[in-house]
Amino acid sequence: MERLESFGKLAEWGSSALSIIFRVSTYVWRRIYPYIEITFTEYAGEHLKRSEAYAAIDAYLGDLCRDTAFRIRAMTSNEGGDNVVFSMDDNEEIVVDLDGVKVWWLASKAVPRVTSIYLGRGAPPEDPRYYRLAFHHRHRDFVVGHYISFVLSKGKQIAADQRKNKLYTNKSTIGCHPYELRETLWSHVPFEHRAKFETLAMEENKKRGIVEDLDRFRSNRDYYRKLGKPWKRGYLLYGPPGTGKSTMIAAMANHLDYDIYDLELTSVKDNTDMRKLLIETKDKCIIVIEDVDYMLDLWNRRKKLIEAQIGAGKVKAALVPKVSDEESKVTLPGLLNFIDGLWTSCGGERIIVLTTNNYESLDPALKRRGRMDIHVEMSYCSYEAFKILAKNYLNIDGHQLFRKIKRLLAENEVTPAEVAEALMHKSGDDVDTQEVADRA
Numbered sequence: 001m002e003r004l005e006s007f008g009k010l011a012e013w014g015s016s017a018l019s020i021i022f023r024v025s026t027y028v029w030r031r032i033y034p035y036i037e038i039t040f041t042e043y044a045g046e047h048l049k050r051s052e053a054y055a056a057i058d059a060y061l062g063d064l065c066r067d068t069a070f071r072i073r074a075m076t077s078n079e080g081g082d083n084v085v086f087s088m089d090d091n092e093e094i095v096v097d098l099d100g101v102k103v104w105w106l107a108s109k110a111v112p113r114v115t116s117i118y119l120g121r122g123a124p125p126e127d128p129r130y131y132r133l134a135f136h137h138r139h140r141d142f143v144v145g146h147y148i149s150f151v152l153s154k155g156k157q158i159a160a161d162q163r164k165n166k167l168y169t170n171k172s173t174i175g176c177h178p179y180e181l182r183e184t185l186w187s188h189v190p191f192e193h194r195a196k197f198e199t200l201a202m203e204e205n206k207k208r209g210i211v212e213d214l215d216r217f218r219s220n221r222d223y224y225r226k227l228g229k230p231w232k233r234g235y236l237l238y239g240p241p242g243t244g245k246s247t248m249i250a251a252m253a254n255h256l257d258y259d260i261y262d263l264e265l266t267s268v269k270d271n272t273d274m275r276k277l278l279i280e281t282k283d284k285c286i287i288v289i290e291d292v293d294y295m296l297d298l299w300n301r302r303k304k305l306i307e308a309q310i311g312a313g314k315v316k317a318a319l320v321p322k323v324s325d326e327e328s329k330v331t332l333p334g335l336l337n338f339i340d341g342l343w344t345s346c347g348g349e350r351i352i353v354l355t356t357n358n359y360e361s362l363d364p365a366l367k368r369r370g371r372m373d374i375h376v377e378m379s380y381c382s383y384e385a386f387k388i389l390a391k392n393y394l395n396i397d398g399h400q401l402f403r404k405i406k407r408l409l410a411e412n413e414v415t416p417a418e419v420a421e422a423l424m425h426k427s428g429d430d431v432d433t434q435e436v437a438d439r440a
């Protein structure tokens with residue numbers, strides 16, 4: 001017993017002695033080498049939120065880890081699987097030599113004093129990880145004035161290069177018990193569509209107008225804030241099948257570097273679930289509802305049927321047959337509310353795109369400006385659009401047959417999809433103009 005006690009005391013003295021040695025050596029080290037230390041926990045750059053600044057530093061340091069292989073501790077593969085993302089491990093240190101200016105980066109983690117279990121919903125607790133940057137005080141101006149902003153912009157660029165946009169689709173909520181526990185209402189895959197505005201077959205001035213509108217929208221955060229309006233924009237794309245509506249959405253997402261949420265309305269149980277889906281979307285995204293006329297058509301037919309039954313005295317209003325549990329009960333007012341109601345103010349930088357093959361049949365309430373700000377007609381293939389497709393598929397700017405094709409396109413209605421198909425796997429010498437015309 002006595003032995004144990006003396007052993008305990010010895011251990012206690014040992015740890016106090018170690019702590020004193022550590023403090024003295026730190027003090028002496030600081031006297032010899034007076035350095036400044038910045039802790040990046042609450043850092044926010046001029047135009048960056050805390051999380052964005054942290055992500056940028058993370059990416060910058062991860063990239064440095066890539067060059068110094070012996071420092072790689074944590075490796076995570078992103079969802080594409082073909083791009084390995086490196087990051088610093090806790091308590092790991094990286095020394096960066098910037099042409100004679102030495103800086104030390106240290107990754108650390110705040111250990112909570114009290115152990116707690118987080119059971120809440122919504123945002124998880126703050127990330128306890130943080131970075132420390134140390135440097136000699138004579139480099140203060142360089143580090144604070146130049147290096148940090150360099151790290152933020154470089155890190156942002158690296159993160160953008162690494163990041164793959166995602167294509168989300170909603171899981172069906174029809175037939176689910178209201179209390180069924182679900183991790184998320186959306187599932188996603190990497191978005192691989194390579195469509196760009198440059199390769200989109202469309203009149204040049206129309207295309208330029210859309211690109212300028214998107215760029216204006218993206219940079220207008222303060223403008224929307226000043227007006228007190230939700231930072232969102234509605235696009236209505238209409239035209240016959242195969243004129244490039246889906247291709248245009250992909251080009252928009254690639255241009256803005258946004259994720260796509262492809263909302264399948266027929267899988268949404270009711271308006272409440274639609275609101276839940278909206279709340280789960282992240283900022284900087286395009287929410288797409290394709291073939292909205294199909295859904296509206298369903299509602300109209302259901303409404304007419306019920307009205308006819310009431311009119312014929314077959315049923316009383318109170319006894320209107322219930323919609324089957326297998327069908328979506330989303331309504332037009334629910335959709336309108338989804339697009340511009342209160343719920344859209346829960347996030348920012350969102351674009352809503354509706355597509356339809358039947359513009360005329362759409363309810364005027366859905367088409368009204370302010371709700372759908374930009375209406376874009378995707379039309380049959382013009383000669384100008386054909387030249388873009390010829391460049392895409394055959395890499396040619398002109399050909400002896402172009403004049404004939406111009407005439408044929410003016411006389412026939414051919415979709416860009418049909419032209420694209422005719423040009424596929426052809427070389428510049430065997431373009432079958434008759435095939436283009438035959439498809440009309």
Ligand SMILES: Nc1ncnc2c1ncn2[C@@H]1O[C@H](COP(=O)(O)OP(=O)(O)OP(=O)(O)O)[C@@H](O)[C@H]1O
Pocket residue numbers: 199200201202239240241242243244245246247248357378416417418420
């Ligand atoms: N304007 C276009 N520019 C370039 N390619 C196009 C264009 N329109 C169609 N295509 C080609 O045709 C294919 C089908 O087009 P897309 O799916 O974008 O048409 P859509 O209008 O969305 O059709 P739907 O109404 O049937 O959904 C695309 O994969 C693309 O290769």
